Amino acid sequence: MQTEKVAEYIINWLKEYAINANMQGFVIGVSGGIDSAVASTLCAKTGMRVLCLEMPIHQDPNQVSRARKHIDELEHNFANVSSLEINLTSVFEEFRNAMPQERETSNVDLSLANSRARLRMTTLYYFAGIHKFLVAGTGNMVEDFGVGFYTKYGDGGVDLSPLADLMKSEVYILGGYLNIIEEIMHAAPTDGLFGDSRSDEDQLGASYDELEWAMNANSAGKNADDYEGRKRKVFEIYQRLNSANQHKMLPIPVCDIPIHLKK
Template sequence: MKSEKIISHIVNWLKDYAEKSKVKGYVVGVSGGVDSGVVSTLCAMTGLKTLLLEMPIRQKQDQVNRAWEHIENLKNRFDNVEAMSINLTPAFEELYKTFDVQDEIYPNEKLAFANTRSRLRMLTLYYYGQINGLLVCGTGNKVEDFGIGFYTKYGDGGVDVSPIADLYKTEVYELARALDLVRSIQEAIPTDGLWDVDRTDEQQIGATYPELEKIQKEYGVKTEKDYTGRDLEVYEIFDRMHKAAQHKINPIPVCKIPEDYKS
């Protein structure tokens, strides 16, 4: 992979898009993970205003520490980087009480409330983006956004631009090394940070990103009958999640009304 060329391409793309949109730059949510670490660095490299938001919600301290180690590193390297910590835990707790969460009645309530964390962060990014004249920059990668749909609709999926969505997770890690991100970010185990207990992406999905990427690259060319053993298990995981995520991956369906009905 030609990392330096990809980095230059994305930075120029972000800069051109912002200038054509007549905005000052970008706002990025920084979680302490590799995706947001790479994206925030690419935004900083544009020379445009880059606002980094760390938005804890019942957050694990190691995630907070990684996020701020990265943020401080970028602030030291780039004069155009600003950062804020917006504690969303009180707002989250109020919603928890307002919605009267009762896991024993609604089996999907834990997942729904995990997604609520992501949607609170989206609201926050758009608020600070709008008052500062910035676009919300997404941090989703190819396997999450277009493979298994491992993101929250109108949460971390609610963005203005998506600079790394054509890169697989393993390629994002390569960019992290090329960008010389802080070691803790480069070595961070992928997690969505939406649960009160530690749950890695692999634990939630049942497969690693390299395993999923292998299937995604062959998906539509190879079918279930072409796999055996562990590859078959991962194919079944990918196939199930990909089909279930079509409402995220595809544009919102519009009910088209026949013209003669309108006349």
């Protein structure tokens, strides 16, 4: 990858899109992970106004610390960057307490986790509306188009996606080029939606490097029967998640009513 040219291309793309949309800058959620760190830095390099939001909800202290350090770096290096911490814990608790108690604990836990992401999306769009900003996404290609590892209308609810054509490994390469702090570069990726330290790999059952391999193999027309052992298991994980999450990756289905029924 021609890292410097890729970074310049994304920066110019972000700026041109915002100008053409008659918007004043970007708002982005910063989580303490590599994707949001790289995306927010690229936004900052446009020279347009950037608002970085921390939106903790019962957040693991390490995630909060990494996010704060990254934002401090951005604000030190870029005069166009500002930040706010909007603690959504009490809002989330009010929401959870308003919901009826259900017995399917695992489904409830996942639904509540996704609700955290949707509260954050609502917060991002609140500030976007006030300042005429675009909501910048942080998803990479594996998450957005491979396994669908994001919340529909949560972290998937954005105006533009600067990293969605890059594999996770390529995001790390960009992170090195952009001098993202070491703590973030070496932290285990996590969506931070469960209020604990579980990693993305814990949830997915495979690492991003493995899933990248499976995504490329799938694109090449391979199937699970072509592999054995760990590779076969990873390939099956990829295919299962890709199939289950197509509803996130495809456009919203529209019921096309036959013309003769409208007459």
